[in-house]
Amino acid sequence: MSQTRSNPNAASVEIRDLRKSFGDQKVLNGITFIVSHGRTVAVLGRSGTGKSVLLKLLVGLQAPDSGSIRVAGEEITGLDPYALNRIRKQMGFLFQQAALYDSLTVAQNVAFPLRNTTLSENDRQEKVRELLSSVGLKEEHFAKMPAEISGGMQKRVGLARALALDPAILLLDEPTAGLDPISAAEIGNLITELKRRRGITAVVVTHDIQGAKTFSDTLVLLNDGHLVAQGTFDDLRKSKNEFAARFLGNGDHVSNGR
Amino acid sequence: MSKAFRLGVLIVAALFILGAGIFWIGNNEMRFRSKYRLNADFQNVAGLAEGAEVRIAGVRKGTVRRIDLPQRPGQKVRVEMDLDSDTHRLVRHDSPAAIHADGLMGDEYVKISMGSTEASAVQDNETLQGAQPVEISDLIDKANGILDTAGGAMQSVNQTADSLSSITSKINSGAGTVGALINDRKLYQNVNQSTTELQEDLEAVKHNFLLSHFFNQRGYEDSAELTKYEIGQLPGRPAVRKFSWPARQIFDKPDTAKLKGEKALREAGAFLQSNPFGLAVVAGYSDMEGDIAKEKVLTEARAMVVRDYLVKNFKMDDTRIKTIGIGKSPDANAAGIAVLVYPTGTALPGPVAQSTGAARSTGANAQAASHSQ
Amino acid sequence: MTGSISTLAPPAARPGGGKNDLKIVVVSVFEWFGELGIFCARLFRAFTSPYEVSELIHQCDETGSKSLPLVALAGAATGVVLSLQTRDSLIHFGAKSMLPAIIAYSVIKESGPVITGLIVSGRVGAGIGAELGSMRVTEQIDAMEVSAVDPFRFLVATRVLACVLMMPLLTLCADACAIVSGWIADTLAEPISLRHFLDNGFKGARFSDFIPPTLKTLGFGFIIGIVACFQGMRTSGGTEGVGRAATSSVVLSSLFVILADVIFVRLILMIYS
Numbered sequence: 001m002s003q004t005r006s007n008p009n010a011a012s013v014e015i016r017d018l019r020k021s022f023g024d025q026k027v028l029n030g031i032t033f034i035v036s037h038g039r040t041v042a043v044l045g046r047s048g049t050g051k052s053v054l055l056k057l058l059v060g061l062q063a064p065d066s067g068s069i070r071v072a073g074e075e076i077t078g079l080d081p082y083a084l085n086r087i088r089k090q091m092g093f094l095f096q097q098a099a100l101y102d103s104l105t106v107a108q109n110v111a112f113p114l115r116n117t118t119l120s121e122n123d124r125q126e127k128v129r130e131l132l133s134s135v136g137l138k139e140e141h142f143a144k145m146p147a148e149i150s151g152g153m154q155k156r157v158g159l160a161r162a163l164a165l166d167p168a169i170l171l172l173d174e175p176t177a178g179l180d181p182i183s184a185a186e187i188g189n190l191i192t193e194l195k196r197r198r199g200i201t202a203v204v205v206t207h208d209i210q211g212a213k214t215f216s217d218t219l220v221l222l223n224d225g226h227l228v229a230q231g232t233f234d235d236l237r238k239s240k241n242e243f244a245a246r247f248l249g250n251g252d253h254v255s256n257g258r
Numbered sequence: 259m260s261k262a263f264r265l266g267v268l269i270v271a272a273l274f275i276l277g278a279g280i281f282w283i284g285n286n287e288m289r290f291r292s293k294y295r296l297n298a299d300f301q302n303v304a305g306l307a308e309g310a311e312v313r314i315a316g317v318r319k320g321t322v323r324r325i326d327l328p329q330r331p332g333q334k335v336r337v338e339m340d341l342d343s344d345t346h347r348l349v350r351h352d353s354p355a356a357i358h359a360d361g362l363m364g365d366e367y368v369k370i371s372m373g374s375t376e377a378s379a380v381q382d383n384e385t386l387q388g389a390q391p392v393e394i395s396d397l398i399d400k401a402n403g404i405l406d407t408a409g410g411a412m413q414s415v416n417q418t419a420d421s422l423s424s425i426t427s428k429i430n431s432g433a434g435t436v437g438a439l440i441n442d443r444k445l446y447q448n449v450n451q452s453t454t455e456l457q458e459d460l461e462a463v464k465h466n467f468l469l470s471h472f473f474n475q476r477g478y479e480d481s482a483e484l485t486k487y488e489i490g491q492l493p494g495r496p497a498v499r500k501f502s503w504p505a506r507q508i509f510d511k512p513d514t515a516k517l518k519g520e521k522a523l524r525e526a527g528a529f530l531q532s533n534p535f536g537l538a539v540v541a542g543y544s545d546m547e548g549d550i551a552k553e554k555v556l557t558e559a560r561a562m563v564v565r566d567y568l569v570k571n572f573k574m575d576d577t578r579i580k581t582i583g584i585g586k587s588p589d590a591n592a593a594g595i596a597v598l599v600y601p602t603g604t605a606l607p608g609p610v611a612q613s614t615g616a617a618r619s620t621g622a623n624a625q626a627a628s629h630s631q
Numbered sequence: 632m633t634g635s636i637s638t639l640a641p642p643a644a645r646p647g648g649g650k651n652d653l654k655i656v657v658v659s660v661f662e663w664f665g666e667l668g669i670f671c672a673r674l675f676r677a678f679t680s681p682y683e684v685s686e687l688i689h690q691c692d693e694t695g696s697k698s699l700p701l702v703a704l705a706g707a708a709t710g711v712v713l714s715l716q717t718r719d720s721l722i723h724f725g726a727k728s729m730l731p732a733i734i735a736y737s738v739i740k741e742s743g744p745v746i747t748g749l750i751v752s753g754r755v756g757a758g759i760g761a762e763l764g765s766m767r768v769t770e771q772i773d774a775m776e777v778s779a780v781d782p783f784r785f786l787v788a789t790r791v792l793a794c795v796l797m798m799p800l801l802t803l804c805a806d807a808c809a810i811v812s813g814w815i816a817d818t819l820a821e822p823i824s825l826r827h828f829l830d831n832g833f834k835g836a837r838f839s840d841f842i843p844p845t846l847k848t849l850g851f852g853f854i855i856g857i858v859a860c861f862q863g864m865r866t867s868g869g870t871e872g873v874g875r876a877a878t879s880s881v882v883l884s885s886l887f888v889i890l891a892d893v894i895f896v897r898l899i900l901m902i903y904s
Contacts, residue, residue, distance in 0.1 A: 061776060265688065268699050275804060282833045283837065
C-alpha cells in the first residue's frame with residue numbers, strides 16, 4: 001500500500017508506525033504514510049479517529065508514544081523546544097476553529113508569527129496586507145477583532161496567519177468544517193490555488209469528501225486508529241476495500257461502518 | 259496614549275508615596291542628619307528597646323541604636339545612642355543619662371540632662387553614667403514605704419498630742435515643771451485663763467456658735483440643756499437593737515435639724531419605753547460631702563433634737579439616753595440618724611467636755627459608729 | 632505539554648468519601664505541586680531574550696493601573712475600619728494617642744500588603760485564569776506555539792513579571808489611601824492635623840519596619856501570577872473548564888498569598904529582630 005520513495009524531497013513529511021493513546025484509548029495505532037514534496041494529502045475518517053491528533057503530532061504539540069515523524073528529512077520526535085521551533089517555522093497550521101487571538105485585531109493576528117523576524121515595521125504591514133488580500137479579505141476588515149467577523153472570514157484569516165512565515169508545509173485541520181457550502185467551496189479553491197502558486201506540501205484533515213476530491217492528490221483513510229486505505233480518490237472509490245468504498249461512495253459517510 | 263497614561267499615574271503615585279515615606283521615616287531615623295555616638299551604662303534598662311527615643315532636655319534628639327547585655331554579672335548594660343550633632347555642645351562629660359517612661363503606659367526613653375558648664379564637652383563614642391531607672395514596681399514599693407512612714411508619723415503626732423494634753427493638765431493642776439515655775443498665783447490664773455482660752459480654740463468657738471444657732475431658732479434658751487447628754491465615743495460593745503432612718507425622712511432640709519417626720523421615730527420610742535435597756539445612743543451621721551466642721555455640728559444637733567423628742571414623748575430613764583454627732587462617716591451612703599440600744603449593764607459614758615468634744619471625736623468614733631450601723 | 636489531562640479543580644473540591652477517594656485526592660495534590668514545579672522551571676527558562684516588552688507593558692497596565700482604583704478603595708475602607716475599631720479599643724486603655732502609630736504600622740506591615748494581595752488575586756487572578764483558560768480551550772495557545780512563539784515567554788512570563796512588578800506599587804498606593812482615610816476617620820472623631828497624625832504615626836519608625844513588608848508583596852505578585860497562569864494554562868474541558876480555571880486560580884492564589892504571608896512575616900521577624 002505505501003508508496004515509499006527512495007529519494008524523499010526536503011519538504012516532505014514521513015510518518016512511520018505512529019502510535020498515540022490517551023489512557024486506555026488507542027487513538028493512533030501504527031500509522032505509516034508519506035507526503036512527498038508539493039503534494040496534498042487529505043486525511044479522512046470518521047469522527048474521533050485521531051485525525052486532529054495526527055496533525056498535532058506533526059507540529060510537535062503533542063508527543064507520540066512511539067513511532068517516527070520526519071519533517072523535511074528531520075526527525076522531530078524528542079526534539080528540544082528550540083530545534084522544534086526551527087522546524088515549526090517551516091510549517092503553517094490552520095486550526096479547526098481558526099484559533100485567532102481574540103485580543104488582537106485581524107491584522108495583528110496575521111502579523112503575530114512575524115514578530116520575531118527581522119522584517120521592518122513597514123515590510124511587516126505590507127506582508128500582512130498581501131497575505132490578507134491573497135485569502136480574499138477586504139481591507140475594511142483588517143482592523144476588526146476576530147469576534148466581529150464571520151466564521152468563513154475567520155478561517156481565511158487563520159489561513160493567512162498560517163501562511164505568514166511562507167511555510168513549506170501546510171497543515172489544515174478541517175478547513176471547511178462549519179461553513180456554508182459556498183464558503184467551503186471558496187476555501188477549497190483557495191487551497192487549490194495556494195498549492196498551485198506556492199507549491200506547498202499540505203496535509204488536510206477533513207470530512208468534506210467533495211473538497212478532498214478537488215484539492216488533494218492523495219487520500220488517506222483512517223479507521224479505529226489504523227490506516228485503512230490510501231490512494232487517489234478514484235483509486236479508493238474503485239478499491240475492493242469495503243470501508244473505503246462505503247466512505248467515499250456517493251458521499252454517504254454516515255454509514256454504520258462494516 | 260491611555261495605557262501609558264494609566265501606567266504612568268500608577269508609577270508616579272507609587273514613587274511619590276515611596277518618596278514621602280522615605281522622607282517621613284528618614285526624618286525619624288535621621289538618616290540625613292549628621293550624628294555622633296554616645297554610650298551610657300545602666301544597671302537595668304527597665305525595658306528600653308532599640309530604636310527608642312533619646313531626649314536631651316526633653317527634646318527628641320536621637321535614637322537608641324543598640325543595647326548590649328554585659329559579659330559577666332556585676333557589669334552594666336551598655337546602651338548605644340545616636341545623637342544629632344547639634345546637641346554636641348550641650349552634652350557634657352558629667353551629663354547624667356536616665357531612663358524614663360512616657361507616663362505609666364508609655365514607651366521608655368533615654369533622658370540626657372545638660373551637663374555643667376565647667377565640664378568638658380563629650381567626645382564621640384564616650385560613655386555617660388546611667389542613673390538607676392524608675393520602674394513601676396519600684397514605685398509601688400516606695401509608695402508602700404511612704405504610707406508606712408506616714409502611719410508612723412501619724413502615731414508620733416498622736417503621741418505628741420497626748421503629751422501636750424498631759425502637760426496642759428499638769429499646768430492646770432499646778433503640778434510639773436511649768437506649774438513649779440509658776441509661783442505667782444495671779445500669773446498662774448492668767449496662765450490658766452490663757453490655757454482655757456487656748457482650749458476654746460477656733461474650732462470650739464465655731465462649733466458652739468453653730469450648734470447654738472440650731473437651737474436658738476427652736477426656742478432653746480440654753481443649748482447646754484441639750485449638750486449635756488452628749489458623749490464623745492460609742493460604747494465598745496455591740497448594740498442589741500438598732501433603729502436607723504435616712505436624714506431626709508426625719509428632717510425638713512438637708513442642712514437643718516428641724517424635725518419633720520417624727521412619726522418614724524415612734525418605733526424606737528415605743529421600744530425604749532417598753533424594754534429595759536442599759537444605754538441608748540442617738541447617733542447622727544452624714545455622708546462624705548460638705549465641710550467637716552459644719553457636718554459635725556449638724557449631726558450633733560440632729561442627734562440632740564431626736565433625743566429631745568424621744569425623751570419628751572415617751573416614758574423612759576432620760577439619763578440613759580445619750581447623743582453623739584459622728585459627722586462625716588465614710589461608710590454612710592447618705593446622712594441619717596440612728597438609735598443604738600445597748601443591754602443593761604453597759605457602763606454609762608461620761609459627758610464630754612463640750613469645748614474639746616468636737617475636736618476629739620475623731621475618725622475612731624466615726625468608724626466605730628459606722629461599724630455598728 | 633498537555634501530556635496529563637488531570638483534573639484542574641483544586642484538590643479539595645473533590646468529594647472525599649472512601650479510601651479510594653482519599654488516595655485520589657492525595658495523589659492529585661502531589662501531582663498538582665509537581666506540575667506546578669515543572670511549570671515554574673519552564674517559566675524560568677522563558678525569562679530569556681527576546682523579551683516581550685510591549686506585551687509586558689500591556690500586562691502591567693492590565694494588572695497594575697487597572698487595579699489601582701479597586702485597590703485604592705479597598706485600602707481606604709481598611710483605613711477607616713481600622714481607625715474606628717482601634718479608636719474604640721484604645722479609649723478603653725486610655726492610649727488614644729497611639730492611634731496614628733497603630734494605623735500606620737498595621738496598615739504598612741500587614742493590612743496593606745494582604746488587602747492588596749487579595750484584591751489583586753481576585754481581579755487579576757480571575758482575569759489571567761479565564762484569559763489563558765479560554766486561549767487554551769480555543770487552541771490559541773497551540774496556535775502560538777505553532778507560530779514558533781513560546782507561550783511561556785509571551786503569555787506567562789509577561790503576566791507573572793507584571794504581577795511581581797505591580798504588587799509593590801499597588802501596595803504603596805493602598806497603604807497611602809488607608810493611612811489618609813484612617814486620618815480622615817480619626818479627625819472626624821477628634822480633629823487632628825494630617826501632619827501631626829503622620830508625625831505621631833511614624834514616630835520611631837525605621838526603614839526596616841516598612842521596607843520588608845512592602846517587598847514581600849513581590850512574593851505575593853509572583854504567587855498570584857504563577858498560580859493564575861498555571862491554572863489557566865492547564866485548562867481543559869471547554870467553556871466549563873474556563874470557569875473552573877478562573878475560580879480555582881482566584882481561590883488558590885488567595886489561599887497561597889495568605890499562607891505565604893505567614894512565612895514572610897516569620898522570616899522578616901527572624902531577620903530584623
